Amino acid sequence: MQNGPVFGNMNQFVGLGVFVDTYPNAVKTHDVSRNPSSNCGRHTELVNSAWLKLLVDVDGKQEWRDCAEVSGLRLPAGYYFGASSATGDLSDNHDIISMKVYQLTVERTPEEEEEDEEVVSMPRVDNMKQFEALTEMLCPLSSIQFFFTLLFSILGLGVVAVVGLVLYSRWKENKRKRFY
Incomplete structure (x- = not known):
């Protein structure tokens, strides 16, 4: 493992990464220059029932809770598993026990064995659809989506303000008529 700015590891690597970010940073994306928003949150598609x-x-x-579960994971033989725990100044310590x-x-049938003889050279997940909902939630808005969201928000606030002013002026007029 090489030292670097991403949880103590290098920024771009080939392999499987499980990142747990405990810093409350309002789900902002980081380093968008290297990770374009079109791929935000998508797992790199890189072989069965793993x-x-x-x-x-x-x-x-000692009360273990499910954090994540990924089906269809295929890893090449000879990979190493490692762990990194890097925190910022405001974060708590993390212990990997x-x-x-x-x-x-x-146990498999001979037919299943033949299907699984594929040599895996890069880590990958067969069923990428399991991540689509998460990806849609995490990705930032494009500039056009942001513009229209802002535009309609301002228009909506304007309509609410005008309706509020009209109702207030009618209420004030009705209140004044009672005393004359």
Whole structure:
């Protein structure tokens, strides 16, 4: 692992990364010059029934909760697993207590064995649709979307202000008529 600015690792790498950002930064994107918004939040599409499950013990009470689960994960043979914990000045410390990696043996038919003989050279996830909803939530608005959102927000506020002024003037007029 090479040192760098992204959670203690280098900025661009080839492999599988699990990043847990605990800093409350209002879901802002970082380093958009290297990560264009068209790919924001999308996992790099890089082989079966493999999956990754990430559990966290936030309170330190040995009460492990599901954090993430990815199905269809395919990793090449000979990869190393590592962990990095880098925090900013305002963040809490992060302890990686243990990391358990298993290779499960599954009974398969000869046909399934032939299908799985594909050599995996790059990590990838077969079912990328499982991330689409998350991607749509995390991606920033394009400049055109931002412009129209701002325009309609201002127009909406203007309409609400005009309706409020009309109602206030009618209320004031009705109140004045009672005393004359």
